[in-house]
Amino acid sequence: MQNNFIFFFYLLAFLLYIPTLILGTFLKPPTKKQISPPTPQSILARIKKGSKYTKQALEDFEKLFLNAQSCDQTLWLEIIKEFALSPSLEIKEITSLQEKLKQNNPNLQNEIALTISVAIKERK
Secondary structure, rough: OOOHHHHHHHHHHHHHHHHHHHHHHHHOOOOOOOOOOOOOOHHHHHHHHHHHHHHHHHHHHHHHHOOOOOOOOOHEEEEEEHHHOOOOOOOHHHHHHHHHHHOHHHHEEEEEEHHHHHHHHHOO
């Protein structure tokens, strides 16, 4: 009697294990997409796409690339110029960005001021 009881539970456990094993091999949990941090080129591309993406690009730029040593200086200045040319940013936001950039890059104050002032003149 006891052998039948043990045999019955081993058989039940094995029969319940087989579907679990089969489902476990075929069904995999979804993998999360790895989000890489934005590059200066991707920020520049987002600025050129239009006003909808410019604000987020500005936030990413302020977080990651406020310092000129974080990427190539000519590309960095081109990004600043595109921000100043962007119609979705107000002049107040551009001057705020200019002050932040001057504080973080004291050796490039003249280049920053010149780039932004020329872009604002082109904008109008």
